[in-house]
Amino acid sequence: MALTKEVKYDKIEVVGDSKHVQCRQATIVSEDGVELSRSFHRHVLHPDSDISGEPQEVQDICAAVWSDEVKQAWSDYRAAQQP
């Protein structure tokens, strides 16, 4: 009987005109290869987020969808939200 725990991003979604990248991290516990449980933790990346600590897969998606136009539009939106 071998219990294993795996943590991985099992869902990465690009949402909205601002190209928010929604990441779901799954923690999977298995016994002899049979999944016993799966729990989720989420966070969202925006075009100005620091992604240096993200997996390469996530960084690649961000690089693909965060064009200069998207970044500028997000910057403008953020500026409009400032008090």
Next chain:
Amino acid sequence: MALTKVSSAGLNINAGLPFPATAVAVADANTLDDYEEGTWTGVVSDTSDPTNPMTMNASYTTGYYTKIGNLVTVTGQFITTSLGSATGAIKITGLPFTVFNNGAARVGGGAGYGGGFAITAGHSVNYWAINNTTYIQLYVWDVTTGVSEMQASEWTADGNTMIGFSYRAA
């Protein structure tokens, strides 16, 4: 899925109703197309650009979420141990899904608890989820016209609050 009976009385489900790992969005407003439970990390920060996050108490930075269709319900208690470099207006970042970008999706609520604040007795703290973002802005009911933005100086180093509300996901 353990679907044991379909009849005029409806579904009889004895082992839960699983949804696919990747939601299959359905435009029909009468169709439930997603369900998910999990956790998120809330961080109290100022609203400068880039933001200055406060130092969180590691035991009070995780909240729960449940998403049913496009409606996300979040809860959590968030406590800081230091203001760090935070100044000015403050917010709590890290909502698990982006707030839908439409004025009709605006939503807020009142803090269920407050501690470590430096506000006037009788005033209360509330919040507003900002469209097209993943944060809530904090406010204090302290002006004759309504609210003003809660300041880092009003939160203080050991600030502590509970939140719980539902919002429409993008």
